Amino acid sequence: MKKGILKERWNKYRKRKRWWSILFDFIFLVLIVGMLIPQSRKSISSFVVRQTLLAPRESSNTFILGKDDWDMKLQDREGRLVTLSDFRGKPIFINYWASWCPPCVAEMPSISNLYDKYKDSVNFIFISTESHIDAAKYLEKNSYDFPVYTTAGEIPEALITSTIPTTILISKGGNLVMYKTGAARWDSRNAYKIIDRLLSEI
Known part of the structure; x- marks a missing residue:
């Protein structure tokens, strides 16, 4: 029946x-x-x-980072301490992420393409919200060779986020030109256009 x-x-x-x-x-x-x-x-x-990822766009309101922002401390995989100011002189791409975050994982292949294209001319800083061990396992599994850091102290207000992924793009002159929360397609024509313009600035 x-x-x-x-x-x-x-x-x-x-x-x-x-x-x-x-x-x-x-x-x-x-x-x-x-x-x-x-x-x-x-x-x-x-x-x-x-x-469903879309190309990122520049922020409508940009501003110059202050001294306290450049003093932001980070720790690399070997335990060495650095500050954001150590990366001055090139555009800076900061990405807050975690391997347990689906939107972070979703945008990683496009970020990998962006990294492969610009890693010699842009300083990439991947800030993991988990341990270096867990981050390293994820990177190795997916054959990514990103430079990963954890924060080592208070995060300046201009660079803090409560959402992952969040990506911040800083020009050579210290101008914060993008503050993007949520995943994006970083190997898009628009993303390349933004990076190329920052590289062309004197």
Whole structure:
């Protein structure tokens, strides 16, 4: 009896839908089921976010970093302390992230492309909210060679965030030109255009 009812409903459903609509419904169902499974939830969330990423845009309000901002302290993987001022002279790309964060994971492939293109002319600072060990495991697993730091002291108000991912872009002259919360497509034409303009500044 139950089998007959299911068959009847399937036939009605199939008559109402086109093949591509049935396919989308099936994909949606698979995504929903996958989201209910803890082991696959992060991967599926990251995949969905990655399909909707938009190119970043410059902030409408920009300002020059002050002395206290440049004194921001960071610690690298070897435990060495540095300050933000050590990276002056080139544009600076700061990204707050964590390996457990689906939007962070979603934007990482595009950031990797940006890094490969500009790593010799831009100072990249990836600030992890987790331990160096956990960050290193994620980077190694995905073949990323980003320079990762943790904060070592108070974060200046201009550079603080309560959201990850957050990306901050600073010009060679110390002008904060972008403060982007949320994931973005960093290998987009617009992102390259912004970086190229910063590199062309005297």
